[in-house]
Amino acid sequence: MKGRTHPERIYSLLLFAGAFVALSVAVAMHGWLPGGHGPGTAVFFVVFALFTISMGFNHPRVGYVSFDRVAQVASILIVGPVAAAWLNGLASLLYPWHRLRRGRPVQEVLTASLHNSGLMSLMVLVAGLAYQRLGGPVPLLSLGAADLALLLLMVVGMQAVNDLGMRIFIGFRDGRFPRGTSVFPFIVESGAGLGGILVAIIFNRMELAVVALLLVVLSLGMLTLTELARLRSGLETIVAERTRSLREKTRELERLATHDALTGLHNRRSADAYLDERLAEFERYGGDFSVALVDLDHFKRINDEHSHDAGDRVLEAVAARMAGSARATDLVARYGGEEFLLCFPGTDQTAAVEACEKIRREVAAMARDDVPAGVQVTMSAGVAEMRPGLSRRALLGEADHALHDAKASGRNRVVVATPEHRKGLVT
Numbered sequence: 001m002k003g004r005t006h007p008e009r010i011y012s013l014l015l016f017a018g019a020f021v022a023l024s025v026a027v028a029m030h031g032w033l034p035g036g037h038g039p040g041t042a043v044f045f046v047v048f049a050l051f052t053i054s055m056g057f058n059h060p061r062v063g064y065v066s067f068d069r070v071a072q073v074a075s076i077l078i079v080g081p082v083a084a085a086w087l088n089g090l091a092s093l094l095y096p097w098h099r100l101r102r103g104r105p106v107q108e109v110l111t112a113s114l115h116n117s118g119l120m121s122l123m124v125l126v127a128g129l130a131y132q133r134l135g136g137p138v139p140l141l142s143l144g145a146a147d148l149a150l151l152l153l154m155v156v157g158m159q160a161v162n163d164l165g166m167r168i169f170i171g172f173r174d175g176r177f178p179r180g181t182s183v184f185p186f187i188v189e190s191g192a193g194l195g196g197i198l199v200a201i202i203f204n205r206m207e208l209a210v211v212a213l214l215l216v217v218l219s220l221g222m223l224t225l226t227e228l229a230r231l232r233s234g235l236e237t238i239v240a241e242r243t244r245s246l247r248e249k250t251r252e253l254e255r256l257a258t259h260d261a262l263t264g265l266h267n268r269r270s271a272d273a274y275l276d277e278r279l280a281e282f283e284r285y286g287g288d289f290s291v292a293l294v295d296l297d298h299f300k301r302i303n304d305e306h307s308h309d310a311g312d313r314v315l316e317a318v319a320a321r322m323a324g325s326a327r328a329t330d331l332v333a334r335y336g337g338e339e340f341l342l343c344f345p346g347t348d349q350t351a352a353v354e355a356c357e358k359i360r361r362e363v364a365a366m367a368r369d370d371v372p373a374g375v376q377v378t379m380s381a382g383v384a385e386m387r388p389g390l391s392r393r394a395l396l397g398e399a400d401h402a403l404h405d406a407k408a409s410g411r412n413r414v415v416v417a418t419p420e421h422r423k424g425l426v427t
Contacts, residue, residue, distance in 0.1 A: 008172040009111045015118035015165070023086050023121055026129075030082040037079055042087060045075045048215075049091035052192070055222040057230040065185040066192075067222045068092075072124050073155060073196025077140040078203050081128020089121025119165040127158045139204045140197070155193035159186060192222075260334040262312060263319035271333035271341050275392050278345055282386050289386040290352035292342040293399040294322075294359075297378045297411040299338035310372040311338075317370040318377065321362045325355070341396075342381075349385035349416050356381045356414045364412065378412035385417070 033042060049071040056066030068088070075084035096112040131154040132138055137147060163186075171177035195218060202214050258270035266274070275291070282289050296302075296318065303311040315338065322332045322340060335341040342359075344352045363379050371377055382402025384395055398417040406415040 006107075006111070006173075008115070008169055009107070011169060011172050012111045012115035012118065015122070016114040017118075019089060019118040019121045019125075022125060023082075023089065026082045026125060027086065030080070032086070033083050034080050037083070041079060042083075045071065045079065045084075045087045046091050046094075049075070049088050050095055051219070052222065053091060053095045055219075055226045057226060057233050065188055067188070067195070067226070068120070069155070069158065069189045069192035070196040070199060070218070070222070072120070072158065073151075073193045074199040074203065075196075076124060076128040076131070076154075077138060077197065077200030080138050081125055081132060084128055085121045085125035088124050089117045092120040093117035115165075115169055119162065119169075123158050123161040123165070127154050127161065130154070130157065140200045141204050143197070143201060151197055155190055158193065159190055162189070260319075263315055263334050265319050265323065265340070266331060266333035268333065268335050268341075271331060271335060271343070272392065274331050274333075274343065275395075278343065279386065279390075279392055279395070283388070288346055288348045290344045290347050290349050290383060291386075291395060291399050292344070292352060292356050292381045292383045292414075293335065293396065293403045294340040294342060294356070294379050294381045295403055295407070296338040297380055297407070302375055302377075306372055306375055310375060314371050314375060314377055317366055318363055318379070320370075321366070322359055325359050325362065349383050352383045352385070353414055353416055356383060360412065360414055380406035380411050381414040382406055383414060383416045 049068060052071045053066050053068045056064055056068075058064055068091075071091070072084065072088050075087055078084075079087070093113050093116070096109050096116060099109050099112070100106065128138075131150055134150055134153075135146075136150040136154070140147070140151075143151075167178055199214065199218065203211050206214075258266060260267045278289055281287075296314070299311065299314070302314055315334070319332070319334065319340070322342065326332050326342070329345055331341075331343040333341045333343075342352075342356065344355060347355070360379055360381065363377055366377055380403060382399045382405065384398035384402060386395055402415045402417040406413050409415070
């Protein structure tokens with residue numbers, strides 16, 4: 001979108017820059033690789049990390065989930081946290097660029113590359129150094145109870161850092177930070193971390209053939225779990241879409257139950273329920289409350305002489321005028337065929353008459369674009385004000401008597417209910 005800012009890009013760049021500085025200091029202190037390991041080891045772990053990253057699936061709530069924790073944990077326990085940090089950071093920097101073949105924008109891919117690399121390298125470096133500082137052995141040759149506790153703490157810590165980093169990124173990208181925790185991705189990535197422990201022990205103690213066999217079995221397991229996870233994620237997406245569709249249909253049904261299909265105004269059922277609520281409030285708290293019954297003059301003639309389609313267009317145009325003139329607290333309803341009900345809470349009958357007069361003038365002056373050619377639309381209205389002890393039926397009865405008086409005295413006018421109307425003397 002033109003002019004849109006991308007705070008997630010700035011965040012990703014700063015994260016990558018922070019990771020680069022931290023790794024530069026760590027490498028200066030500890031070296032690129034520990035003794036006994038050369039370029040072949042580095043290439044192996046970069047390729048292994050790329051493979052475990054590719055074994056992933058898109059989760060509808062947390063984004064891309066993979067088995068990269070296998071390579072991250074294994075490399076920490078084999079070559080140490082510093083080497084593991086830059087090796088996995090390099091793999092995360094390289095991996096997103098395949099998205100260019102799928103037509104993703106360069107800026108988007110670059111942002112993902114910088115963010116993933118910065119987050120993964122910092123996560124591995126901090127978690128690995130903390131593990132070592134607490135006494136965790138590197139390289140890992142055996143697994144005692146104390147070592148297992150430290151390893152579990154490291155895996156959980158890595159997951160927490162990863163989750164926090166992704167939430168911040170999504171928050172900057174989408175403008176709102178995700179809530180809640182999805183258990184399934186947590187289990188997948190934490191389980192991958194436990195797999196990395198097994199890889200490290202066998203890599204450090206067994207012959208190359210055994211290590212190769214383990215990697216083959218592990219790869220087949222990751223492929224199987226990835227397909228199962230993708231299937232599960234697809235099912236979750238289908239369920240979410242159907243749930244959203246059902247909610248939309250439910251809201252539409254609720255709207256149809258309370259609103260008129262032609263004009264979009266509240267229908268009679270909704271208006272009566274609203275009136276009952278307002279009258280109950282009036283009896284309890286007092287205040288001003290007025291209503292008006294409005295009827296379009298000679299509407300039958302419009303239908304007979306210009307067609308029912310013309311009549312529908314008139315109803316829609318009048319409804320739009322009424323809704324546009326009403327306050328947010330007012331209620332406008334289609335109460336019958338060509339009859340409308342206006343409710344004015346906090347309004348006495350004088351102010352209600354003024355509001356109806358404004359609408360009457362607007363209706364009478366509707367442009368030709370709003371109604372069919374040759375159609376002249378006017379309206380008559382009867383206004384009544386609520387009094388203590390008055391029922392809904394009695395209040396509407398007074399407004400109806402005033403409306404009949406408006407029609408009997410020439411139409412195209414607003415009449416307020418009088419004591420005579422209250423006694424039912426005017427019909």
